[in-house]
Amino acid sequence: MPTADAAPILQVRGLEVRYGSVPALRDVDLEVQRGEIVGLIGPNGAGKSTTLQAIVGTVRASAGEILLGGVSIRGQAPERIVRSGVGLVPEGRRIFAALTVEENLRLGLAGRRSKNGAHEALEMVNELFPVLRESRRRHAGLLSGGQQQQLAIGRALVAEPDVLLLDEPSLGLAPTIVDAVFEKLGAIRDRGVTILLVEQRAQRTVAFADRTYVLANGELRMTLGPGEAGDTDRMVAAYFGS
Amino acid sequence: MRRGDLVQLLGPIGLVVLVGIIGSLGFVSPDRQVEILGALVSVAIVVSLYVFVGNSGVVSFGHVSFVAVGAFAAGVMTIPVTLKPTITPGLFSLLARHSLGNVPSLVLAALVGGVFALLVGIPLMRLSGLSAGIATFAVLGVTHNILANWTKIGPGPLTLTTIPQTTGMLQGTLGAVGVVLVAFAYQRSRFGRKLRAAREDPAAARAAGIDIHRERLWAFALSGTLCGFAGGLFVHQAGTLQAGDVYLDLTFLTLAMLVVGGVGSLWGAVVGALVVSALGSFLLDAENGDVGFVNDLLGKPLWGGSRLVGVAAFMALVLVLLPSGLTNGREFGLPRLPRIRRPVRGSAS
Amino acid sequence: MTEHVQTLLDAVALGSIYGLMAIGIGLVFGVLRLVNFAYGQLVMAGAYALALTQDVSVVLSIALCFAVVLALSLAMELAAFRPLRNASPTTMLVATFAISYLLQSIALVRFGAIGKILVVIPQLTKPLTIGSLHVRWITIVTILVAAGVFAALTLFLTRTSIGLQMRAASIDSETARLLGVRANAVITVAVLISGAIAALVAVILPMAVPERILVTPDYALRETIIVLVGVVVGGIDRLLTATLGGFTMGFLVGALSGFLPSSGSWPFTSSVYLDSAVFMLVIVVLLLRPEGLFTRSRRSVVDRV
Numbered sequence: 071m072p073t074a075d076a077a078p079i080l081q082v083r084g085l086e087v088r089y090g091s092v093p094a095l096r097d098v099d100l101e102v103q104r105g106e107i108v109g110l111i112g113p114n115g116a117g118k119s120t121t122l123q124a125i126v127g128t129v130r131a132s133a134g135e136i137l138l139g140g141v142s143i144r145g146q147a148p149e150r151i152v153r154s155g156v157g158l159v160p161e162g163r164r165i166f167a168a169l170t171v172e173e174n175l176r177l178g179l180a181g182r183r184s185k186n187g188a189h190e191a192l193e194m195v196n197e198l199f200p201v202l203r204e205s206r207r208r209h210a211g212l213l214s215g216g217q218q219q220q221l222a223i224g225r226a227l228v229a230e231p232d233v234l235l236l237d238e239p240s241l242g243l244a245p246t247i248v249d250a251v252f253e254k255l256g257a258i259r260d261r262g263v264t265i266l267l268v269e270q271r272a273q274r275t276v277a278f279a280d281r282t283y284v285l286a287n288g289e290l291r292m293t294l295g296p297g298e299a300g301d302t303d304r305m306v307a308a309y310f311g312s
Numbered sequence: 313m314r315r316g317d318l319v320q321l322l323g324p325i326g327l328v329v330l331v332g333i334i335g336s337l338g339f340v341s342p343d344r345q346v347e348i349l350g351a352l353v354s355v356a357i358v359v360s361l362y363v364f365v366g367n368s369g370v371v372s373f374g375h376v377s378f379v380a381v382g383a384f385a386a387g388v389m390t391i392p393v394t395l396k397p398t399i400t401p402g403l404f405s406l407l408a409r410h411s412l413g414n415v416p417s418l419v420l421a422a423l424v425g426g427v428f429a430l431l432v433g434i435p436l437m438r439l440s441g442l443s444a445g446i447a448t449f450a451v452l453g454v455t456h457n458i459l460a461n462w463t464k465i466g467p468g469p470l471t472l473t474t475i476p477q478t479t480g481m482l483q484g485t486l487g488a489v490g491v492v493l494v495a496f497a498y499q500r501s502r503f504g505r506k507l508r509a510a511r512e513d514p515a516a517a518r519a520a521g522i523d524i525h526r527e528r529l530w531a532f533a534l535s536g537t538l539c540g541f542a543g544g545l546f547v548h549q550a551g552t553l554q555a556g557d558v559y560l561d562l563t564f565l566t567l568a569m570l571v572v573g574g575v576g577s578l579w580g581a582v583v584g585a586l587v588v589s590a591l592g593s594f595l596l597d598a599e600n601g602d603v604g605f606v607n608d609l610l611g612k613p614l615w616g617g618s619r620l621v622g623v624a625a626f627m628a629l630v631l632v633l634l635p636s637g638l639t640n641g642r643e644f645g646l647p648r649l650p651r652i653r654r655p656v657r658g659s660a661s
Numbered sequence: 662m663t664e665h666v667q668t669l670l671d672a673v674a675l676g677s678i679y680g681l682m683a684i685g686i687g688l689v690f691g692v693l694r695l696v697n698f699a700y701g702q703l704v705m706a707g708a709y710a711l712a713l714t715q716d717v718s719v720v721l722s723i724a725l726c727f728a729v730v731l732a733l734s735l736a737m738e739l740a741a742f743r744p745l746r747n748a749s750p751t752t753m754l755v756a757t758f759a760i761s762y763l764l765q766s767i768a769l770v771r772f773g774a775i776g777k778i779l780v781v782i783p784q785l786t787k788p789l790t791i792g793s794l795h796v797r798w799i800t801i802v803t804i805l806v807a808a809g810v811f812a813a814l815t816l817f818l819t820r821t822s823i824g825l826q827m828r829a830a831s832i833d834s835e836t837a838r839l840l841g842v843r844a845n846a847v848i849t850v851a852v853l854i855s856g857a858i859a860a861l862v863a864v865i866l867p868m869a870v871p872e873r874i875l876v877t878p879d880y881a882l883r884e885t886i887i888v889l890v891g892v893v894v895g896g897i898d899r900l901l902t903a904t905l906g907g908f909t910m911g912f913l914v915g916a917l918s919g920f921l922p923s924s925g926s927w928p929f930t931s932s933v934y935l936d937s938a939v940f941m942l943v944i945v946v947l948l949l950r951p952e953g954l955f956t957r958s959r960r961s962v963v964d965r966v
């Protein structure tokens with residue numbers, strides 16, 4: 071349901087990131103409209119995680135612009151970017167294993183813009199992921215992989231971000247659980263959260279997202295629509311061609 | 313040896329010799345000579361410390377222990393036998409009944425420092441990071457506590473006096489040059505290069521078959537030997553010695569010198585020792601009212617004790633603003649960093 | 662018998678003071694990964710503040726002590742810790758070494774090497790007699806205060822959101838920041854709490870430890886060294902283990918100095934060799950359990966599935 075008039079909620083222009091002297095991203099342009107689910111796929115080492123990290127400010131962009139709702143956020147501290155409405159579910163989830171599930175969720179409140187409504191936000195997440203309510207007093211490290219993934223998503227959601235960035239949420243999960251995760255992502259979008267989804271499961275993501283960017287070797291190769299999920303030839307070419 | 317290597321050595325040696333020559337000039341006042349000699353002894357201690365810290369990348373807070381045992385060994389053993397019962401009663405009779413000459417006492421100091429470092433290093437070099445730092449500190453604590461109390465091996469809580477002041481300008485300069493030469497030879501040797509490789513990238517070094525524990529131990533023992541020797545120079549310069557002289561203050565000062573110069577290079581160790589010494593001398597002059605512009609600026613000499621404050625502040629400032637020191641960890645005469653890495657890569661592959 | 666009880670009580674009190682200092686050092690280490698060697702100089706500054714104003718009024722004097730120490734803590738954070746945020750732990754340790762010396766030499770220049778006598782609240786140094794047992798009030802107060810601080814801090818860390826954020830930042834500060842935790846705010850709070858504890862120690866130490874009645878430039882230096890060692894030995898990664906490490910050190914020092922003879926001709930046979938004994942023990946512990954005496958597992962608590 072993108073609204074026609076508004077500026078893109080997230081816009082990346084000419085992004086370049088270097089690790090030492092090696093460029094990991096070159097001239098990357100991305101646009102995410104309000105209410106969209108946008109995919110970002112690519113082979114290992116393509117620079118997907120780097121893109122997300124540059125957006126949230128944990129790696130420095132050496133060139134380019136990053137705009138959130140039309141306002142530049144490049145160079146700001148990660149906590150400030152998160153507090154202005156970007157949520158991240160990081161690669162590997164990065165749950166606080168020694169803290170309880172509830173404490174992990176309460177930590178997510180740190181990213182909220184307003185003090186009010188924290189309770190409602192926690193309720194909303196508990197409704198979306200009932201397993202979190204059931205195990206709220208357990209140490210997060212004791213949860214299964216799928217439950218930890220739900221916790222990581224829930225922890226980002228309690229801040230009620232405008233845009234949710236997810237880095238390979240299906241990694242290491244059993245197929246049925248992967249289905250459940252994708253289903254939840256749909257539900258989250260229906261609550262008005264825009265989603266930028268980094269994935270390795272290429273076809274699945276292309277079919278699921280409104281638009282999917284293909285990244286290889288630090289450069290954007292093409293954009294695919296949901297109808298092109300079956301077009302493996304093009305995808306293979308984008309992955310491995312030069 | 314390539315020409316570049318020679319240049320690298322020339323910087324530190326040249327600077328030390330230059331300082332020694334300046335100290336020997338006729339018009340330099342005796343007070344100033346004492347300060348210059350002190351600076352040369354500092355170079356010896358700091359370069360000894362650098363042999364371990366610089367090459368291994370592990371900070372040691374315990375190196376002054378080796379300076380201390382060297383200083384006490386050289387001091388106790390050069391006091392005339394006839395004076396020992398008055399100055400340090402209670403010595404083991406073996407120590408009480410014998411005395412050594414100047415050079416043998418320096419050899420003894422080096423030996424004692426080296427053996428002590430080897431013994432301490434065998435267990436300690438297994439540790440790394442903060443644990444290693446704290447453990448070396450604990451060694452310093454034990455050494456100081458025993459030296460300050462045990463009257464069978466030294467003066468205990470008393471002060472050792474009548475130690476022959478044999479460290480003159482020539483011996484001080486030669487001593488410092490000697491330590492620099494050994495340090496340079498070590499860092500150019502197979503051992504030194506292996507250790508530096510391990511400092512840059514422990515995992516890769518291990519994969520290349522380098523036994524980090526053993527390489528560190530060699531460096532630690534060598535560094536302890538040099539520290540002991542430097543302790544001998546130290547005590548023969550001062551003429552008196554108390555356990556407190558070779559404890560926290562000296563640990564701080566020598567670490568400060570090393571860090572200010574830049575931990576990563578021999579050139580840094582020498583520059584750091586000389587710069588901090590020079591700053592100390594300058595502030596002392598200013599305290600005594602001998603520096604014209606300070607007098608004019610303040611309308612009076614600098615406050616007494618400014619030297620301590622100034623040196624500490626300078627070190628804190630350098631650490632915060634230039635964490636890799638004045639030389640930025642480079643050797644003398646090399647314009648860019650990559651060249652210093654060359655031996656590292658060579659030995660790792 | 663009663664003599665032993667007195668010695669043990671004194672040892673517990675000393676352990677409590679060391680435990681307090683361990684909390685102060687451990688809190689800052691948690692959020693900054695920085696071992697603050699200059700912690701003792703915060704206590705020293707507080708003690709001078711007390712000593713120089715003790716003729717005025719106790720309340721005012723103590724308030725000033727807290728103000729001075731808190732201001733100094735904040736200054737350290739802003740001028741030194743913050744610029745060194747990304748430096749290696751050893752660089753930071755050496756830097757705090759320099760700060761420690763800087764503050765000591767300032768005290769030396771300003772106040773001289775001769776100590777100032779400091780009695781904060783004279784009534785507290787009087788003994789309380791129960792049967793044949795004489796315990797000084799300050800001994801009891803010290804133990805209670807330390808226990809109170811520990812309890813309050815536990816509540817703070819588990820019940821408040823800033824406390825929760827502090828724990829998270831100690832475990833994994835990068836992830837905490839990714840959740841919107843303001844690292845600098847959390848660090849500032851930790852530094853201030855740590856400073857407040859140093860001020861508290863400055864008030865208690867001169868009354869609780871007889872030799873510490875004299876305030877000198879190297880005031881609390883020996884305590885800091887032993888506490889630092891204790892904190893690392895106990896396990897610096899977690900506040901509880903760090904505190905236990907500090908407490909154990911203090912208790913050991915207190916008990917050993919009470920029970921060892923005061924002179925002997927060989928090392929380790931008398932209480933003058935107490936430091937040696939303690940440091941030797943530390944070396945042994947570090948060799949056997951480099952990750953800390955009281956830590957449960959070899960792996961750290963950070964988990965990245």
Ligand SMILES: Nc1ncnc2c1ncn2[C@@H]1O[C@H](COP(=O)(O)OP(=O)(O)OP(=O)(O)O)[C@@H](O)[C@H]1O
Binds near residue numbers: 089094112115116118
């Ligand atoms: N901290 C780092 N330092 C140096 N190089 C890095 C760093 N992080 C990533 N890289 C390099 O940058 C490139 C892009 O990495 P990135 O993690 O963004 O890829 P990715 O697309 O997320 O891969 P994956 O699917 O494996 O997660 C890779 O070549 C990687 O080796």
Ligand SMILES: [Mg+2]
Binds near residue numbers: 161
């Ligand atoms: Mg990735």
